[in-house]
Amino acid sequence: MISREKHDRMANAIRFLSMDAVEKANSGHPGLPMGAADIATVLFTRYLSFDPKNPAWPNRDRFVLSAGHGSMLLYSLLYLTGYEDITIDEIKNFRQLGSRTAGHPEYGHAAGIETTTGPLGQGIANSVGMAIAERKLRDEFGSDLMEHYTYVLAGDGCLMEGVSQEAIALAGHLKLNKLIVFWDDNNISIDGPISIADSTDQHARFRACNWNTIAVDGHDPDAIAAAIEQAQKSDKPTMIACKTVIGFGAPNKAGTHKVHGSPLGADEIAATRKALGWEAEAFTVPSDVLDAWRLAGLRSTKARKDWEERLEKTETEKKAQFIRRFSGELEGSLASAISSYKQKLAETKPSPATRKASEDALEVINGVLAETIGGSADLTGSNNTKTSQTHSITPDNFSGRYIHYGVREHGMAAAMNGMALHGGLIPYSGGFLIFSDYCRPSIRLAALMGIRVVHVLTHDSIGLGEDGPTHQPVEHMAALRAIPNLLMFRPADATETAECWQLALESHNRPSGIALTRQNLMAVRNEYEEENLCARGAYDLISASDAKVTIFATGSEVEIAVKACQALTAKGVSTRVVSVPCFELFAEQSEDYQQAIIGYSPVKIAVEAGIRQGWDHFIGTDGTFIGMSSFGASGPYKDLYKHFGITPEAVVAAAEAKLS
DSSP states (O other), X not given: OOOHHHHHHXXXXXHHHHHXXXXXXXXXXXXXXXXXXHHHHHIIIIIOOXXXXXXXXXXXXXXXXXXXXXXXXXXXXXXXXXXXXXXXXXXXXXXXXXXXXXXXXXXXXXXXXXXXXXXXXXXXXXXXXXXXXHHHHHHHHOTXXXXXXXXXXXXXXXXXXXXXXXXXXXXXXXXXXXXXXXXEEOOEETTEEGGGTOXXXXXXXXXXXXXXXXXXXXXXXXXXXXXXXXXXXXXXXXXXXXXXXXXXXXXTTTTSGGGTSSOOOHXXXXXXXXXXXXXXXXXXXXXXXXXXXXXXXXXXXXHHHHHHHHHHHSOHHHHHHHHHHHXXXXXXXXXXXXXXXXXXXXXXOXXXXXXXXXXXXXXXXXXXXXXXXXXXXXXXXXXXXXXXTXXXXXXXXXXXXXXXXXXOHHHHHXXXXXXXXXXXXXXXXXXXXXXXXXXXXXXXHHHHHTOOXXXXXXXXXXXXXXXXXXXXXXXXXXXXXXXXXXXXXXXXXXXXXXXHHHHHHHOTTSOEEEEOOSSBOOOOOOSOOSSOGGGGSSEEEEOOTTOSEEEEEOTTHHHHHHHXXXXXXXXXXXXXXXXXXXXXXXXXXXXXXXXXXXXXXXXXXXXXXXXXXXTXXXXXXXXXXXXXXXXXXSSOHHHHHHHTTOSHHHHHHHHXXXXX
């Protein structure tokens, strides 16, 4: 046990590092670290299982600062407990260019930052994915290798964001009892008291979602400790409401919105030092306090070493699988399995919708990779994301590999990020491409963090037909292609679909989206190629060295391009077709390759049942684009393609008009 006096001095170290760093940067949010310092001190000194000297230890407890604007709380904790990445100089360089201590915590900048937070609600939603991963891997590998808690510190803003409702409802349904959320209940947001915008009974809300809730004084360490111990025994996830004073200790600004997102100022900091009896200079932690924190950082060393011994004694194959999966490496047999599958496709030349082709590819993939975990936002039968290997996960049985997320696209995407960040699993999920709008904030963060998640996005164009313009994506491929570090695939047939899946899985440091059709498509790749042609982003599907016309197309429109090519060739017009399954991979090829694929045909035409944006890279500003410039319409898909002029005949006519 730590005496109250010692606890207060340790908590004050967080407070003063935070307010001094914000003051030096003249930017930041001191209020949350000052208010939540007592919660963090109890958690990190008595309960959190972690090892600053081995920060990637797979069985560590996860701590997520969902209220990422309070980043100095986390940076202070990482420095005080002895993480090498966060030195006192990094604290002094808070929010400065090139520092590890960015304005909001960024995954990959420093060990101990479990996820990138700042967009409110994302952290709590990520934590649900982490808790799912822990529960799933515990079921698979046993509690000797995997059993830990996921702790979250969330603020009022996190709980106001809609994604938090999707996340807590899913967590409660799945009975993720090792998920413990601290609500920093300080009643203040940027605009002022929470009461000006919200009157939600958060306890009733969480309990309605099958959570356990506890209310404590967030400045009473014994009460916080008792709540944590009660939460650890619960058969449900737990929300601990910690009543705190934002900017605790600041005589004139504590408890007000003035301390939320602005430096305190030299006078208020001096007054706070006096009020809390802190005599140390800025960025100086008294040696006895720092020693106490460093000892807290060593608390779990034995637990970590004991875990390593258990891993070492684990049966050879199980141990190898565990290590491989947490390293992120794929099974060596995946490439040969995909190759064999492509040979079969070349022989049989099936013509399914690419959503069905994706299911068939997944049947191969899920048979090889035990770490894939699928799911869908209540569209399993439409997304085709469930295979023979992926039985459903239920609240009482996590032996399956398939999650029914319900109609919760944003929460699903954020939970997938949490699973990928946890390690040991490769999450993929299904939704309609149109509803990537609901997933977009989480997809963007996955790209920012550089993590492997795969979004299966079906019903990818007007080709979905009768559901009409509310469900027909027009601008979505362009919008998603605009996100840096995201791979967006739009395969043209079963072979390309298999290749795109392989590329998505092999992309360790970036997320992927695979846009797939509802309608059947003819096979355009009829010969077996060992090479993954989609890896180049664009390639010659039908070559012609002296082509007068080059047609670029992607997804379902490659079939249109092939038929137009056949018609033009029959008329004596030399024509080539370039399939463009992935803009991003094409942009990463050498300039020589890109120029060779773009070529020098006097007529360049792009065909995609979406908007033109992005296609000028291939066809130039003077090229012809055949696609959409409006929203879609409701009707049978073949009628829609004719109505909007996306047909082989339209391509031929456009080419002839340019040639004349």
